Amino acid sequence: MDNLVKVAVDAMGGDYAPAEPVKGAVDALAASENIYVFLVGKKDLLEQELSKYTYPKERLAVVHAPEVIETAEPPVNAIRTKKDSSIVTGLSMVRKGEADAFVSSGSTGAVLVGGQVLVGRVKGVERSPLAPVIPTVKGVSLLIDCGANVDARPSHLVQFARMGSIYMEYVMGVKNPRVAIVNIGAEEEKGNALVKGTFPLLKECKDINFIGSIEARDIPYGYADVIVCEAFVGNVILKLYEGVGGALISLVKQGMMTSARSKIGGLLVKPALKETMKSFDVTEYGGAPLLGLKGLVVKTHGSSRAIEIRNSILQCIQFKSQDISGKIREKLEQAKVQEEKEGEEETV
Amino acid sequence: MDNLVKVAVDAMGGDYAPAEPVKGAVDALAASENIYVFLVGKKDLLEQELSKYTYPKERLAVVHAPEVIETAEPPVNAIRTKKDSSIVTGLSMVRKGEADAFVSSGSTGAVLVGGQVLVGRVKGVERSPLAPVIPTVKGVSLLIDCGANVDARPSHLVQFARMGSIYMEYVMGVKNPRVAIVNIGAEEEKGNALVKGTFPLLKECKDINFIGSIEARDIPYGYADVIVCEAFVGNVILKLYEGVGGALISLVKQGMMTSARSKIGGLLVKPALKETMKSFDVTEYGGAPLLGLKGLVVKTHGSSRAIEIRNSILQCIQFKSQDISGKIREKLEQAKVQEEKEGEEETV
Numbered sequence: 001m002d003n004l005v006k007v008a009v010d011a012m013g014g015d016y017a018p019a020e021p022v023k024g025a026v027d028a029l030a031a032s033e034n035i036y037v038f039l040v041g042k043k044d045l046l047e048q049e050l051s052k053y054t055y056p057k058e059r060l061a062v063v064h065a066p067e068v069i070e071t072a073e074p075p076v077n078a079i080r081t082k083k084d085s086s087i088v089t090g091l092s093m094v095r096k097g098e099a100d101a102f103v104s105s106g107s108t109g110a111v112l113v114g115g116q117v118l119v120g121r122v123k124g125v126e127r128s129p130l131a132p133v134i135p136t137v138k139g140v141s142l143l144i145d146c147g148a149n150v151d152a153r154p155s156h157l158v159q160f161a162r163m164g165s166i167y168m169e170y171v172m173g174v175k176n177p178r179v180a181i182v183n184i185g186a187e188e189e190k191g192n193a194l195v196k197g198t199f200p201l202l203k204e205c206k207d208i209n210f211i212g213s214i215e216a217r218d219i220p221y222g223y224a225d226v227i228v229c230e231a232f233v234g235n236v237i238l239k240l241y242e243g244v245g246g247a248l249i250s251l252v253k254q255g256m257m258t259s260a261r262s263k264i265g266g267l268l269v270k271p272a273l274k275e276t277m278k279s280f281d282v283t284e285y286g287g288a289p290l291l292g293l294k295g296l297v298v299k300t301h302g303s304s305r306a307i308e309i310r311n312s313i314l315q316c317i318q319f320k321s322q323d324i325s326g327k328i329r330e331k332l333e334q335a336k337v338q339e340e341k342e343g344e345e346e347t348v
Numbered sequence: 349m350d351n352l353v354k355v356a357v358d359a360m361g362g363d364y365a366p367a368e369p370v371k372g373a374v375d376a377l378a379a380s381e382n383i384y385v386f387l388v389g390k391k392d393l394l395e396q397e398l399s400k401y402t403y404p405k406e407r408l409a410v411v412h413a414p415e416v417i418e419t420a421e422p423p424v425n426a427i428r429t430k431k432d433s434s435i436v437t438g439l440s441m442v443r444k445g446e447a448d449a450f451v452s453s454g455s456t457g458a459v460l461v462g463g464q465v466l467v468g469r470v471k472g473v474e475r476s477p478l479a480p481v482i483p484t485v486k487g488v489s490l491l492i493d494c495g496a497n498v499d500a501r502p503s504h505l506v507q508f509a510r511m512g513s514i515y516m517e518y519v520m521g522v523k524n525p526r527v528a529i530v531n532i533g534a535e536e537e538k539g540n541a542l543v544k545g546t547f548p549l550l551k552e553c554k555d556i557n558f559i560g561s562i563e564a565r566d567i568p569y570g571y572a573d574v575i576v577c578e579a580f581v582g583n584v585i586l587k588l589y590e591g592v593g594g595a596l597i598s599l600v601k602q603g604m605m606t607s608a609r610s611k612i613g614g615l616l617v618k619p620a621l622k623e624t625m626k627s628f629d630v631t632e633y634g635g636a637p638l639l640g641l642k643g644l645v646v647k648t649h650g651s652s653r654a655i656e657i658r659n660s661i662l663q664c665i666q667f668k669s670q671d672i673s674g675k676i677r678e679k680l681e682q683a684k685v686q687e688e689k690e691g692e693e694e695t696v
Contacts, residue, residue, distance in 0.1 A: 137595050150532070150540035184498070184583040192498035192580045217587035220595035232540045233584055235532040239565035240585060244592040247485050247568035248628060252600065255617075255624030262620035268613025269604050276603030280596060 004036040004059065005320045007313050008090040008099040011041035011049075012068045013106025015303050018042070021105065022049040024309025029055050031310065034317050038063045038099055040086040065089040071302065075109030075148075079117060087111060091118040094295035101296035101316040103287060105304040112148045115290045115297040122325055124332035125292035127156045129231070130299060131164060132288035133172070134241055135280045138222030142168050142177075146234035146288065154197040157181070157228050158205065162331050163291040164226035165208045170322040171289075171315070176209050180224035182233055183213035194230060202228075206338075207331060249277055286311035289319070292328055296320070352384040352407065353668045355661050356438040356447040359389035359397075360416045361454025363651050366390075369453065370397040372657025377403050379658065382665055386411045386447055388434040413437040416454075419650065423457030423496075427465060435459060439466040442643035449644035449664040451635060453652040460496045463638045463645040470673055472680040473640035475504045477579070478647060479512055480636035481520070482589055483628045486570030490516050490525075494582035494636065502545040505529070505576050506553065510679050511639040512574035513556045518670040519637075519663070524557050528572035530581055531561035542578060550576075555683060597625055634659035637667070640676055644668070 007028075011021045018041055025037045036059045039046050043064040050062070067085040069078040082088060087106055091114045093099040102119075104111050112130060121128055129145030144164040145152070161179045168177035181198060183191045188199055190213070202210045214224050216237065229237070252273075256266030286308055287300035296319050298312045355376075359369045366389055373385045384407045387394050391412040398410070415433040417426045430436060435454055439462045441447040450467075452459050460478060469476050477493030492512040493500070509527045516525035529546060531539045536547055538561065550558045562572050564585065577585070600621075604614030634656055635648035644667045646660045 137599060148532075182584065184496075184580055184587075195580075215587050216584040217591040217594075219588065220591045232532055232543075233581060236530065236564040236581055236584060237588060239563050240567065240588050241592055243565040243568045244589055245596060246565075248593060248596050251485060251624050251628055252621065255620045258620050258623075262617045265613040265616025265618075265620075269610045269617060270613075272603045272606045272610035272613075273600065275606075276599045280599055 003034075005034055005101070005317045006036045006038065006099045007316050008038040008040050008063070008093045008102045009309065009313065010086045010090050010102070010104035010106050011039045011046050012065070012086040013104045014300070015105075016305065017105065018045050018049050020304060020306045021309050022046060023053070023306035024304075025060065025313065026050075026053045026055045027306055027310040028313035029059055032314055032317060035059065035313060037061075037313065038090070038093065040065050040090045040093075042066055063089060063093070069107050069110045071107045073107065073110070075107060075113040078107070078110050079114045087114055088118065091115060091297065094119050094297065099295070100320050101298060103298045103300060103309065103312045103316070105300045105302055105309065108299055108302075109148055111297060111299050112290065115293055119293045119295050119297060122292050122294055122329045122332070124329060124336060125163075126159055127152065128290050128292040129160050129163065130288050130290050131160075131167060132238060133285045134219075134238065135285065136220055136222030140172065140285060141219065141222060141225055141227050142172070143227045143229070143234055143238060144291070145229065145231045146238045147231045147290070150230060150232040152194065152230040154194065154201055157194070157198040157230065158201045159292070159332065161202055161205065161208050161210070161226060161228045162335065163328050164228065166324060166327050166331060167289065167291060168225045170324060170327065171318045174225050177225035178211045179208050179226040179228060180211050180214035182216065182219075182227060182229035182237070184215065186213050186215065188212070205335070207335065245280060286315050289315075294325060296325070351382075353382055353449070353665045354384045354386065354447045355664050356386040356388050356411070356441045356450045357657065357661065358434045358438050358450070358452035358454050359387045359394050360413070360434040361452045362648070363453075364653060365453065366393050366397050368652060368654045369657050370394060371401070371654035372652075373408065373661065374398075374401045374403045375654055375658040376661035377407055380662055380665060383407065383661060385409075385661065386438075386441065388413050388438045388441075390414055411437060411441070417458045419455045421455065421458070423455060423461040426455070426458050427462045435462055436466065439463060439645065442467050442645065447643070448668050449646060451646045451648060451657065451660045451664070453648045453650055453657065456647055456650075457496055459645065459647050460638065463641055467641045467643050467645060470640050470642055470677045470680070472677060472684065473511075474507055475500065476638050476640040477508050477511065478636050478638050479508075479515060480586060481633045482567075482586065483633065484568055484570030488520065488633060489567065489570060489573055489575050490520070491575045491577070491582055491586060492639070493577065493579045494586045495579045495638070498578060498580040500542065500578040502542065502549055505542070505546045505578065506549050507640070507680065509550055509553065509556050509558070509574060509576050510683065511676050512576065514672060514675050514679060515637065515639060516573050518672060518675065519666045522573050525573035526559045526571075527556050527574040527576060528559050528562035530564065530567075530575060530577035530585070532563065534561050534563065536560070546576075553683070554686075555679065593628060634663050637663075639672075642673060644673070
């Protein structure tokens, strides 16, 4: 078991729990022999679900967690009081090293707070960002941060840029990823106080490929691989992506029903259109990692189906084999040493 | 001429000047007998363009402005030094009361700065927001603020809510417009410092129909009529709308070229699809007013064609006949009186 990547799966989280998380786990086990799954949740429920499937029993264990944290619960309080919830149990397993990763479609707030409090941040990490990949016409980009900690400082954003670069390079396989900061114009002097404070710091970073500002208009065209912003803006971008995409699709469908001619055309283009839409669907790309923690925590959409949970579990293999947490620690340490050296030189 | 709405049009601004602004002005004159147009720009160029058209000469005058402010110029400096530019000339006409409104597709920065400095704000207005209408599946919403003044305070956002309500009610004809603040969750305790500071103030406003937070995902579905946010976020929303829309359309078109079947279907749905896309195109809805100024200033897209300029000119009729600037002044005065009264009551 030691050479397997051990993933704790929150079987009680999300709109379709426990059915979809259980199916996702079973599918992941079928897809890779390198995975061991802990299904965390109400034992009797999970065993009942599992009885529907054939799966390698030596690579799956049920971990009983009788409590469930609801989406509407205030996160800090939920983490503190529901010690036997699937979220607290799964995160604690990561902290103790019993699991390498925790995957959950449950309360975003509870997962974010719990990740920081229970798993803990890598030494040197000031804030742990939630970094989903978003579709572009060229492939995908990493949007960092979309978490719950708003009102960031420039030093946070610089760390996001470094962590995001590591993720895109070693998990997504993008060589020398282009890093850009979300801004309201391309010029260096534009932006709010946070962006103006961050821009010169990013320009000084020799260990990332900083290409400057990116306007929101250019994000869907894939002009950058790592899109740095503070969480409020990231959240707006992520959700508007979803909203505009969904609204347009519904309008396109309506538009096709307006005449006999377009109805026939609609039937003919339907399969091709469905494929296209899938490639631009944010929910198709597995979960968002919470970067900079001592173990891996992946947040999947509340509306996740088995396919997303399966993909998120499989994503953990690359994350562990590439030792992303270790690489983040090293990079931040090196950056600190470099800054101190430059500081000394300036003093001398 | 006194009963006509006098609109100064920047004939040198935008990617297609002077051809498209001139055509837009001529089209507006044909569409309404209540309009008088001042075409502001290089006289010889404009007269040459005008010679292509037949138009009511008694309702159009060319105002010579030999200088042009380029998009890349730092706005404050441009406004200060280029006194004979079309932007400074047009805005000065509004200040002096020679024109009721100024419509420009030129440098956004110069129009925003010039609007505040040259036309001046209505008494009581702390900041003048740029408020474009954006398409939704139900119609349109007003996105306020998308301007250049970032890092707003709660009191600014409260004024935006009031000004936006007036615009939607009296210019767009939406009775009792629903006002929402852009947030990262529906709960009152969510948000960054600015939103948390603004939310309770909006709740207390008896003169607007505040419905709470709106997540970016719900904006394209038309859940609110007036979408309040600070300018950095507004800018991101506006440009991402454009970006996601454009990227999706190009993907849909590509998708239709993948097989013989979908190619035929594509031809059949093309007219219906084009109509649909038009209804969701941000550039179709005329210009964005800069609200809270002593006259009307309308900023149209840099890529505006005649149709957008024509629509923006016609929009000025409603703005003037409804005395929007006067209504804004009154509403803000009433709000101030109300606040002072409540302050006194609390002291007593």
